[in-house]
Amino acid sequence: xxxxxxxxxxxxxxxxxxxxxxxxxxxxxxxxxxxxxxxxxxxxxxxxxxxxxxxxxxxxxxxxxxxxxxxxxxxxxxxx
Amino acid sequence: xxxxxxxxxxxxxxxxxxxxxxxxxxxxxxxxxxxxxxxxxxxxxxxxxxxxxxxxxxxxxxxxxxxxxxxxxxxxxxxx
Numbered sequence: 008x009x010x011x012x013x014x015x016x017x018x019x020x021x022x023x024x025x026x027x028x029x030x031x032x033x034x035x036x037x038x039x040x041x042x043x044x045x046x047x048x049x050x051x052x053x054x055x056x057x058x059x060x061x062x063x064x065x066x067x068x069x070x071x072x073x074x075x076x077x078x079x080x081x082x083x084x085x086x087x
Numbered sequence: 088x089x090x091x092x093x094x095x096x097x098x099x100x101x102x103x104x105x106x107x108x109x110x111x112x113x114x115x116x117x118x119x120x121x122x123x124x125x126x127x128x129x130x131x132x133x134x135x136x137x138x139x140x141x142x143x144x145x146x147x148x149x150x151x152x153x154x155x156x157x158x159x160x161x162x163x164x165x166x167x
Contacts, residue, residue: 043129050125
């Protein structure tokens with residue numbers, strides 16, 4: 008199965024990288040751009056064919072390694 | 088409007104960061120994980136109310152700054 012994990016900073020957490028991207032876009036003439044936030048996108052190939060079980064395991068992976076739950080939130084999608 | 092840009096490495100481009108994540112997950116006992124690829128997720132706030140126009144501008148932003156079209160592909164989503 009293919010799984011996708013989106014990891015983004017929680018609201019209120021400063022995002023200097025996103026700010027730098029926003030400033031660079033303004034400098035290039037994209038004045039319509041407001042706030043920019045940068046996150047991570049992790050695509051995983053998972054053995055097995057139970058999407059619910061995979062989701063539970065992915066949640067564990069996020070808590071243990073992929074995301075920092077103190078400052079980041081994550082979303083898991085499993086495409087069977 | 089809120090827009091999301093997914094930037095991922097093209098197939099065939101080596102992804103050492105994804106490989107490192109995969110190895111770490113194996114080390115933590117997640118043996119069911121196969122290939123892992125890491126990409127970027129960029130969330131932007133865009134002024135205006137024409138999703139088609141915003142999409143065209145975002146495509147320009149991707150080509151000019153957000154992605155490296157030689158090794159990366161990108162997908163744009165606009166939520167009006």
